[in-house]
Amino acid sequence: MYRRLLGLQCDALGKSLPFLFEESYTALFMPGNLLNQDSIVRKLVQDIAEEDWRDTPDSDNGVEIVGWLYQFYISERKDAVIGAKSKVAARDIPAATQLFTPHWIVRYMVENSLGRLWLEGHPESNLREKMPFYLAGPPDQEAESMVGEGAKVPLQPQELTVMDPACGSGHILVYAFDLLFEIYREQGYLERDIPGLILEHNLHGLDIDERAAQLASFAVLMKARAKNPRILRKPPKLNILTVRSTRHLTVEQFQKAEQVTKTKPLIDHQLSLDSISESPEQLPLAQSASSPVQRSYPLLDKLLSTFEEADHLGSLITPSQMDATKLYAQLDEIEVNAPLFKSEVANLRQIARQAELLSKKYWVVVANPPYMGSKGMNSTLKEFAKKNYPSSKSDLFSVFVERIINLTIKGGLIGLMTPFTWMFLSSYEKLRKRIINECTLTSLIRPEYHAFLSRLTFQSAHLLYRLMLNQNAKVLSLI
Incomplete structure (x- = not known):
């Protein structure tokens, strides 16, 4: 009975969340022991404390739990792919490259890109007081940054377009939602209208992993529903998509x-x-005077x-x-x-919509791009990188850095979390030159090795920079 009721509830929710609840036949694969002592439902309810699901000023707990659960859900496949030490097939790229981004890193990147851009156009804003990870810098240096190399910064909230081209389960987009909500509220918008405006005008995300993109869509829509409980009555069209292949279509x-x-x-x-x-041969397509x-x-x-x-x-x-x-x-x-x-x-x-999103440029692009050395790339990916991104072909993350530069409006801001190898190795020299020649570094943080989990010993750098309108390169902050 419980299995049946859960299936009916999924069907009902599918009317509001069609991207998440798929065709009804998928209910056939639902496990039958959902009320057992060791079932996943019981573990979710009993093993995770209620307060751990609640968001706090310092953490988006709900989306963090979903993100970590999904990362561990695919971890077995990830270990198998990486352990095979062979070229990574297309179906395995999501599992091999996904890594959840901790909340403090997300806040640092979003506050110093999206938040900074808003403050440049609105220096009187109180948003600064709500951004503990914002690096203001000395007054003269900040004033110089706010000139934005002559950039015409967005003055209206709807103009603040944000893109995460490798959005995973949506952690970056969810915090960008929070910051955008404060921006709209500060400008006097009705709180019930703000969530729909953010989803329609501001937030954009893409990922090759369909399940991750579904989780990202769910996360931002639940964030919107928390602000406006009626939003699911007429859900807005989300700009978060899976990048789909057309291989079998002509x-x-x-x-x-x-x-x-x-x-x-x-x-x-x-x-x-x-x-x-x-x-x-089964089709009546012989050309004749009467053929269409x-x-x-x-x-x-x-x-x-x-x-x-x-x-x-x-x-x-x-x-x-x-x-x-x-x-x-x-x-x-x-x-x-x-x-x-x-x-x-x-x-x-x-697919036409994903083409639109990838053809546009955005004021803010924030991402934790996927990492994969050229040795792990399959022939299709490797040849594409070599042909289209010759300066950064050594690793998938560096190829994404170049793509993200191309996705950004002149004068826009970029926030990235990457391995720090690009700063030193000769194979990234051309990429370094492009960043120096085309961008102004607003801040660069190199944390200690254990920035994620102690067992990962991940070596990373958090990079924020502005795409310049001229060639006066600067470095404003190194940490």
């Missing part, structure tokens, strides 16, 4: 599907997209080719500019002309 498949629809009744052709691709003329979908063709290897490359892909209105019009046309493939068209709409 324009020709949709063209053939349209011809099937037009040449025979639909009841005679209950065909899947795969069957149309694999068995074209195939439609051309150049924008869709371009979209499909751009994301063919997205499960390997994720946010590293830089789509060329496309006319989004025309692209969505093409998708509408396909949905009308090939109604059998409504679900595939829905998938294409999300």
Whole structure:
């Protein structure tokens, strides 16, 4: 009975959270011992104290618990992939590269990027008092920073676009939500309206791990619901997506599907997209005077080719500019002309959205990018890095550093957590030169080795810098 009730509750929640609660058939895989003494439900309720779930001024406890649980959930797979000492396949990249970011590091990065940017446009703001990790610096130095190399800083809260291109379970986005909420409230917005505005205008996230992106979406939406309990009645469209591959999709498949629809009744052709691709000889497509003329979908063709290897490359892909209105019009046309493939068209709409997010530039980009040396990269990822990011191809994190620079508006701010090897090794010399030539370092922290867990002995540097409008490079703070 409990299993049935839980399934029904998931179905009900799926109306508000369709990205999280999947098709009802997944309930068939639900374990049957959910009320046993050693069940996961009992452990969650009894082994984790109630107060540990509650957020505090110093910690987003709920999202931290979810993040750590997910990291340990995939840890067995991660150990197996890394222990194999072979090239990492696309399906294993998420497990091999994910590492949860502790809250104090998140606060340091967000407060000194998003918070700093707001203070530059609003020096009278009280936000500074709510940011204990903000590094103000000497007055003359801060004034120089606030000039922003001539940058026109955002003056309205809706202009503060934030992107995490490797968002994982959403820890960075959740704290950015908190800071943005204070910014909106300071500007006099109604508290019930603020969560929807933040989700619609400010927060953006991408990840190649679908489950992690779902958790990130859930985390920010629950944060929004805590501020406005009615927000799930009409949930806003989130800008947090899984970067999906188009490897098994082609324009020709949709063209053939349209011809099937037009040449025979639909009841005679209950065909899947795969069957149309694999068995074209079954289709009545011989060219004749009466055969329908195939439609051309150049924008869709371009979209499909751009994301063919997205499960390997994720946010590293830089789509060329496309006319989004025309692209969505093409998708509408396909949905009308090939109604059998409504679900595939829905998938294409999300891929079109991920292209939009990756084509834009943002005022603030904050990330803990994935780490993987070139020896672990599969051939697709390695060749892509070599061709598109020759200055940073030695490691996946350094490739992300370059991509993030490209994602940032001139005068915008970047917050990164990376291994500190880029500061010293000769293989990163070209990357260092680019950072020095194009950016102003606002702060750089190199913590002691045990910044995460003692067993990890992780060596890291936390880097914050502004993308300059001119070539007057500066370093404002080293810690």
